[in-house]
Amino acid sequence: MTATAPVVAPAPTTGAVRVSVARGYRFEVVKLVSQWRIRLLVLACWSAPALFVAGVSQQSTLPADTLFGRWMLATGWAGPLVILGFSGTWALPLLTSVVAGDVFASEDRLGTWRHLLVAVRSPRRIFAAKALASLTVILLLVVGLAASSTVGGLLAVGNHPLVGLDGHPLSPGDAAAKVLLAWACVLAPTLALAGIGLLGSVALGRSPMGLLLPTVVALAMQLAQMLPLPVAVRVSLPSWAFIAWNGLFTSPAQLGPLLIGIAVSLVWAVTATALAYLLFLRRDFTNLTDDASGRRAVTAGLIPLAALVGVTVAVVASTTGATGSGIAQDKVQRSLATEFAHLYRMQTKQLNRPDVTEAQLKATATCNKGSVRVAAEGPGNDWRCVVSWHLPDVEATGTAIYQLDVTSDGRFVADGDGPKEVNGYFLVRTPTGDAPNPLWQFDGNVTLLSTSKG
Template sequence: MTATETPPVTDAPAGDSAAVHRVSVARTYRFELVKLVSQWRIRLVVLACWLAPALFVAAVSEQSTLPSDTLFGRWMHATGWAGSLVILGFAGTWALPLLTSLVAGDVFAAEDRLGTWRHLLVAVRSPRRIFAAKALASLTVILLMVAGLTLSSVAGGLLAVGDHPLVGLDGHLLSSSDAAGRVLLAWACALAPTLALAGIGLLGSVALGRSPMGLLLPALVALAMQLAQMLPLPVALRVALPGYAFISWNGLFTAPGQLRPLLIGVVVALVWAVVATLLAYLLFLRRDFTNPTHDTAGRRGITVGVVPLAALLAATFGVIALATPSSGSGISQAKIQRSVSTAFAHLYRIQTRELNRPDVTEAQLRATTACTKGEDKVAQEGPGNDWRCVVTWHLPGVEAAGTAIYQLDVTSDGRYVADGDGPKEVNGYFLVRTSTGDAPNPLWQFDGNVELLHTSPKG
């Protein structure tokens, strides 16, 4: 070809030009992930998730005073697995909602504050791929944070205390391997409500734009759910809340496991995660990017966001109410009596071994419990700190039955703390020599859990 000749012209389809410049989801995802982790606040939070739990668990485990008001806190001297569950309880209440707010609640709003939407659209050429990339990048960072909380808390407990058996919420002893599996499974179950909050964060970030309310929305929703769990709600409504799996993982640490509320809570949370993310996606596609002052969906955000989620809550409540026969608070006298009897029998055997007394089985003890709430005219059901239980048991070869009194503080979510009220030699405070050092009498105080959705006709 000479200099005067013109190059041949090919009839390329019009779509080929667009195909050459198309940016894939994978490439856009890497770009969004780099943008997220390049922020100093994200880096600090990720680092804290991987270091702070280990340091906290190790430090608390060495203290003489333990956080006995938290679930499994009283066992932090006995096993390294207890510390991770203490962190999980704190994370479900405060840490995970704040982390999802920081990441998912800001991933779209940051573009509004910086005014970079037009540049991003010109580079990627697809709102759909932008949304997918931002959602996946947020999910990646959130999973990295949860993994850090899990592994760090487990490592801190095992290094500080050791791999010892864990006492469950019904007093039975979990082997080290069993405890390890259940602790990791509990963290995995907590991912479901975390994803639900992340979906709500994406929705708030899209709908509210540069408004700080979008950033705070997951934390505010989590706080509202915590306040709701403290109210005397019907059990079906309590389970229908997307954050219930932050509580129902307790059922993994009973024998048999209280899995029904946990499975319902996980499914409900995952449905919320999918619906909230889909609503955010639809709202994002309808946004007018040609108007630089348009950073919020206004009434459309309320219509597309709040109304469907409220309808989802109502529908979930209706389905659970029809599918489960439980009514009211779900806390009955019969359930509490069975739970206390079971826990006392298991813990009595632990005390017997620690005091080097002859072993006795739960069947030989034949432990029974009689509980009353408040005065005679008060309904014998529901939460409260006025439950009083008398446990009766029998020892082989001893004609007289033993009795012990407990004062119970039962919360609305079915958790309770039993405080020994005599006789002192049975459930009073005294130290017992164990393989890990001196520990309080296991029958002095113990935590328990009532299954709110139990379907037994006696419950």
């Protein structure tokens, strides 16, 4: 058995031109956008959302089970929010997998590491160029999703006011600013998934799991968000930022959970990218048959990220005092009463009745979960609420019944159960014809953290 000397990248000779990060970055961007699948993704992200929003806006049935879906016929600003909800669940994890999850593994499949090392002469600059190039392409795809859905919605429906998640109307300018801010907020969890993609691409090499890692991690986090886990655990996951943008559409805005989600996502992005960088620098490029180590992927990738979850959960729990599910009876009652008051005023304008204010209505809600014997807390579709309000110069108290389906992330759907004159029918007769009844069925949001009021 004879020992062979390892083959290393030749050291730069005197007078050799060093390939800068900027030059390597341009080369990697060109290499990425020259791939047919990346071109197809760019085309789809910049055209498909507009076609979808415009197509749905011409239909009589709407995706009412999607947040803001029931408003797609009323304003063009609902379309980009529907696309945003879909993107956070499916599109963005898949995009980061295809781009960041393959940026290093493609060199393993093609066997081009030696050529790249000889040309660039620096693993550090190679990593920086590839990471920045993948980030650029991902940002291009995200901007395409946002721009296309916005243009499609405005052209198909128009620049009309949007109704927030607490029932208050948003002017077109305010709606535009918040839609743009919501898309900007999901860049943080997208960067976290991109960092996980870089880590998987470096640690697992040509293995298909490296390409699928961001999607698998995103699906696992989405499953965790649906389980009855403590609110401190859900808020401590990067996937929370894909949900917390809902708080922008209440008044006052629920900024606490959103800022926590963004901070956690950025910490994940930095940590995963740093781990990928360290693994890349320690890699032996001279061994063409060993492009990754399963043990190294676990010890340098999985264990640090699992430890990061524990640290973030401890920090969030200690700083916010969050316990349990975060969905309590008083929060549900307060959110429902506030939204009902706003939507009641909207219905009043539709029917040309004398205007009233929220202070005059004095709307309150009384809710229980299943029965009075069951603790009124936690998610479920068995919430039953009675809303009461008062009108000026009217002695009788108005009441309306709602069935609530509250999910673990704080979103609820309120379904009117009478009386028919208020919320028992999906249309109301206005002087200009039938119009959707805003009190029949609506989406709302319960703040999970007691310190989250903007």
